[in-house]
Amino acid sequence: MLKIKDVTLAFGKNVVLDDVNLEFKQGEIVGLVAPNGTGKSTLINVILHNLTPQKGFVEYENTRYQTQKDTIKLHQEICSFPEQSDLFPFMTGRDHLNLYADLWHNSVKSVGQVINDLQMGNYVDKKVQTYSLGMKQRLCFAMVVATDSPVMLLDEVMNGLDPQNVALISQMLLKLKDENKLIIMASHLLSNLQQYADRVLFMGKGHIIEDLDNKKQNKRYLKMQSTPETTKLLANYDYETLPNNLILVPLEKIEQDKLTQLIASLVRADIQYAVERIDIEDLFNKFYD
C-alpha cells in the first residue's frame, strides 16, 4: 500500500498540495487529472522524494523516507517515467533497457520480452540519436517496464504518440495491472484514460476534488448541446448544463413515459442526442469552469 498522509507542499505562498491524504493499492491504475499547473507533477515528485513536503509524509509498505537506507529501498520499489532529455544519444535503446533492468535489479522480466511486447525490435539496436520523438517516448516507457518495479509513476506517457502507439501502450498498461503493478499516471488524454483507469483523481486548489471509481460509472444520462430550443423542451425535466454547454439529463430520475415523450420531441425537432455515462471529459468540464 502506498500512502500519502497529511501532505502539504507549497512553493512560497503557492500551496500546491494542501493536507492531501491518499491510499493506493497494488493492481490499480490511477489517473491524475487537472488543468496545467495544478499539481500533478508535484504530487508525483513528492512520492519520488524529489520534493519534500513541509508537512506529512509518503509511506510505501510501511517504509517512509527517513534515512538514506529507506530512500534507497523505496527507490528500488518505485520507478518514474524518464524524461526524453535523460536519454543518452550515443547509446542504443537496448543499452537503456539493460541499464534500467540492472539498476532496479530486475531478474524476472526479460528485456527481450519488453522489446517484443512494445514492438521495438526494428529500432532498439540503433543509437537513440536516430530516433523520432515517438520512438523515444516508447523507449522511455519500455525502460519503466524493464525495471519490473511494483510502483510505476507515469507523467504524460502518451505525449507525442500516434493513435497506434497510444493503443499499444494502453494494452501494455492493462498487462502491467494484471501483474499487480500500481500505476499512477498524469494524463490529459481523458478518453484514453477512461478506457483503462480504475480510479481517476481530479485535483484542484491543493485538494483532491473528486476520487472517481471509473469502473462503477453505471448511471446513464441523456446528453445534448444546450440551445434555446433544447432548454425549452427540457423545461419540465431535471438537468444540469456543463460549462462547455453540454446538457446532462439523468435518466434515473425520469419515468419511462416521460422519457419516451422527450426522445420523440427531440427527434421531431431534429436535435442530436446520446444516451451515455458521464465521461471523464464531461467531469473535467464540470469541475474546471
Ligand SMILES: Nc1ncnc2c1ncn2[C@@H]1O[C@H](COP(=O)(O)OP(=O)(O)OP(=O)(O)O)[C@@H](O)[C@H]1O
Ligand atoms: N520548482 C518549482 N518552483 C516553484 N513553483 C513550482 C515549481 N514546480 C512547480 N511549481 C508550481 O506548482 C504548481 C503546480 O505545478 P505542476 O508542475 O505540479 O502542475 P501540473 O498539474 O503537473 O501541470 P502540467 O499539466 O502543466 O504538467 C504550478 O503553479 C507551478 O508553477
